[in-house]
Amino acid sequence: MGGRRASLPLVSRLCTSVKPRNNWVQKRSFITAKDLVVEEQPSGEEEKRAVTNKLNLFSAVNQALLTVLESDPKSYVFGEDVGFGGVFRCTTGLRDRFGKHRVFNTPLCEQAILGFGIGLASMGNRAIAEIQFADYIFPALDQIVNEAAKYRYRSGNLFNCGGLTVRAPYGAVGHGGHYHSQSPEAFFCHVPGIKVVIPRSPAQAKGLLLASIRDPNPVVFFEPKMLYRMAVEEVPVDDYTLPLSSAEVMRKGSDITLVGWGAQLTLMEQACDEASKEGISCELIDLRTLIPWDKELVEASVNKTGRLLVSHEAPLTGGFGAEIAASITESCFLRLEAPVSRVCGLDTPFPLVFEPFYMPTKNKILDAIKASVKF
Amino acid sequence: MNGSRSMLRLATAALRQGSSLPGSAGKGAYCKTEFLVRGYAADADAYDKMPDSGKKPDSGEIVVEIPVKFNLHLLESGPPQEAITTKEELMKSYTDMSVIRRAEISADMLFKSQMIRGFCHLYDGQEAVAVGMERALTFDDSVITAYRDHGIFLGRGGTALELFSELMGKKTGCALGKGGSMHLYHRKHNFWGGWGIVGSVPPLGAGLAFAHKYMKKPNVVVAIYGDGAGNQGQLYEAQNLAALWNLPLILLIENNHFGMGTAEWRASKKVTHYDRVPYIPGIKADGMDMFSVREAFKYCKEHCLAGKGPIMLEADTYRYHGHSMSDPGSTYRSRKEIQGMRQERDPIERIRKIILTEELVTKEELKDLDKKIRAEVEDAAAKAREEPFPSDDELFANIYKADSGLVAYGCDRRKTKVEMP
Numbered sequence: 001m002g003g004r005r006a007s008l009p010l011v012s013r014l015c016t017s018v019k020p021r022n023n024w025v026q027k028r029s030f031i032t033a034k035d036l037v038v039e040e041q042p043s044g045e046e047e048k049r050a051v052t053n054k055l056n057l058f059s060a061v062n063q064a065l066l067t068v069l070e071s072d073p074k075s076y077v078f079g080e081d082v083g084f085g086g087v088f089r090c091t092t093g094l095r096d097r098f099g100k101h102r103v104f105n106t107p108l109c110e111q112a113i114l115g116f117g118i119g120l121a122s123m124g125n126r127a128i129a130e131i132q133f134a135d136y137i138f139p140a141l142d143q144i145v146n147e148a149a150k151y152r153y154r155s156g157n158l159f160n161c162g163g164l165t166v167r168a169p170y171g172a173v174g175h176g177g178h179y180h181s182q183s184p185e186a187f188f189c190h191v192p193g194i195k196v197v198i199p200r201s202p203a204q205a206k207g208l209l210l211a212s213i214r215d216p217n218p219v220v221f222f223e224p225k226m227l228y229r230m231a232v233e234e235v236p237v238d239d240y241t242l243p244l245s246s247a248e249v250m251r252k253g254s255d256i257t258l259v260g261w262g263a264q265l266t267l268m269e270q271a272c273d274e275a276s277k278e279g280i281s282c283e284l285i286d287l288r289t290l291i292p293w294d295k296e297l298v299e300a301s302v303n304k305t306g307r308l309l310v311s312h313e314a315p316l317t318g319g320f321g322a323e324i325a326a327s328i329t330e331s332c333f334l335r336l337e338a339p340v341s342r343v344c345g346l347d348t349p350f351p352l353v354f355e356p357f358y359m360p361t362k363n364k365i366l367d368a369i370k371a372s373v374k375f
Numbered sequence: 376m377n378g379s380r381s382m383l384r385l386a387t388a389a390l391r392q393g394s395s396l397p398g399s400a401g402k403g404a405y406c407k408t409e410f411l412v413r414g415y416a417a418d419a420d421a422y423d424k425m426p427d428s429g430k431k432p433d434s435g436e437i438v439v440e441i442p443v444k445f446n447l448h449l450l451e452s453g454p455p456q457e458a459i460t461t462k463e464e465l466m467k468s469y470t471d472m473s474v475i476r477r478a479e480i481s482a483d484m485l486f487k488s489q490m491i492r493g494f495c496h497l498y499d500g501q502e503a504v505a506v507g508m509e510r511a512l513t514f515d516d517s518v519i520t521a522y523r524d525h526g527i528f529l530g531r532g533g534t535a536l537e538l539f540s541e542l543m544g545k546k547t548g549c550a551l552g553k554g555g556s557m558h559l560y561h562r563k564h565n566f567w568g569g570w571g572i573v574g575s576v577p578p579l580g581a582g583l584a585f586a587h588k589y590m591k592k593p594n595v596v597v598a599i600y601g602d603g604a605g606n607q608g609q610l611y612e613a614q615n616l617a618a619l620w621n622l623p624l625i626l627l628i629e630n631n632h633f634g635m636g637t638a639e640w641r642a643s644k645k646v647t648h649y650d651r652v653p654y655i656p657g658i659k660a661d662g663m664d665m666f667s668v669r670e671a672f673k674y675c676k677e678h679c680l681a682g683k684g685p686i687m688l689e690a691d692t693y694r695y696h697g698h699s700m701s702d703p704g705s706t707y708r709s710r711k712e713i714q715g716m717r718q719e720r721d722p723i724e725r726i727r728k729i730i731l732t733e734e735l736v737t738k739e740e741l742k743d744l745d746k747k748i749r750a751e752v753e754d755a756a757a758k759a760r761e762e763p764f765p766s767d768d769e770l771f772a773n774i775y776k777a778d779s780g781l782v783a784y785g786c787d788r789r790k791t792k793v794e795m796p
Contacts, residue, residue: 080635080637081635081636081637084636105637105641105642107606107634107637107642107643108573108574108603108604108606108607108634108642109606109607109608111608112606112608135571135572136572136573138572139574139607139608139609175492175493176493177493177494177555177557178555178557178558178571179557179571179572180494316789317791346770346771346783346788346789347774347781347783347791348770348771348774349774351553351770352493352544352552352553352554352555353544353552353553353764353765354765354767354769354770357767357770357788358770364787367787
């Protein structure tokens, strides 16, 4: 039922729009949709997207996986403990619905999970591997860097593993300690051949995950675990994708450009609000895809504002903020009014009790915004 | 009880009948839980027998039978099925295991009241492995384990105060509060930690063992991992290294049959670990019987020090709690099974029965000892609560060696510079 109802009285419309052939037409006691004068319809996508559900991040991911498993019979979801729903409930209900030959547990072997996924994907299947925490992805790093990223390239396009998607929860939760809080995205951003995608909210996560799974290249999809339950948003119920390698401007501004991804954007938004009270107008950009990243949009924004601040949870040295800073300095050097600012985690292993000192908090970001503007 | 064998026979018969002693379940009434029916537990009938003990008159020694047979792989003969012990050893083992048990219960309560944050993987149920191991080794032997390390730390001579301080992240913890539950260490007694990643320990153990051999020390290295780590690639690499270079490495598998929530038969094609490698011998011991573990370790230490290379030791054990504090432990195991284990195979109960049968101390004295241990452990927890957190300079300390790495300065510690000696 897609039409918007006409606002004029129905009977008069009926008389004007329907040419009576027989008497019996005018005696119809019911009005069908065809009889109504249809005004300018809004575009199909917006109409479809109008139906939404209030979901949190893990439910949005669950919906995306459900959509893929339904639409493509050659798609598989596997990883440690995904059968019962996963430790973050992202895969709840999938095994019951699609069977254990499509949604199945693997033993505790990350390197083998990735290798297995690459093999499965090279035969034309959609292999959606889950690594239980991003901190455990390192045994699999060899398979991702040396096998997945290079397969298409080194075989001259004879073979590829584009159907591979690796999902992993990343980021700090407040009490995670050394091995449940790391942000390893920088390691993967150094590898041409794969894509790295990080959503900031449930609606973004569903669209980006569907796009990542359908992208014909291997994708590493990091989900901010802090937001699994905390972020709640209206998520469209249907199948939709958001474009990869396309950053999104979350709010427009004129004084400084802020670039971030994932859970960090929440803090950056708060810092922007506080900065606007002091008259600083901030432009906030969600990068969404880290490699290949949307350089044009960020450059256009910096050319407008003249200042850049990048923020991420990962340690400062060698983090992805360094790449953005170097790139923008190269292309917008003469336009920059202040050095590129990076507000990141400290250069220590992710600490236990010192987490509040380590994290790039809202005040650190606000401080850096002010310093940049006053440079 | 002095000597008379007829009285002893009566007492042990009473034990078998499961009479009035605490914790006994009655003859033949052990639950045939799902766990046991699957058949990978050791000989199920063995659980009907209570530990038979006999005192050799006038020697002060007590002979304890080990009811569960050792399974051997690539070995002609194994450890003896009888252990000789003394009153001192029994009392010390009972105390050590009770301290571990009480410490884990305290840690449970502290975690639930949010004094301990992060992760907490409890060891109760597996005490016999830690304590049996220490009875056979010295503090010059090295031990390295994964994240379920509270029991191993206490067994290695760590104090309850150091343990609780570390769990709560306080300065007085064994790792200065920077490690937490999963990273306990004891330098002096060669406890190399407390490691977070599953499967990372065996290669580390191989390296330690190489160093020990190189320095010609009469010591072994025990690298501990669980059944969940049995399918990690680095384990096989470490096994090959250790066997190739004949390293004095004991690979101890604490097989509690569940890797987080996944039962071993769902994760592994082969559920036993001691016989997985065709070129490394192995023994399977009853991990809930301290004497079984002790004898197996004595045998393994001899094996390694005789230059015969590495050996696998699988301890068939069980953890009462879930994988960690966020796991209730009952969604993948039946309560009947857990209770069955507590009644039938609890390691502390076993020692208690031997002590009481032999009348080494009276029931009241044992109760007093229990109370004393409980009070000491709870005092340690209370004291640890009052301790201070580490100071801010600790944040950047020890990333590199002092004076040869990074120094952070500025109020937000953002600026760093390199300081070389």
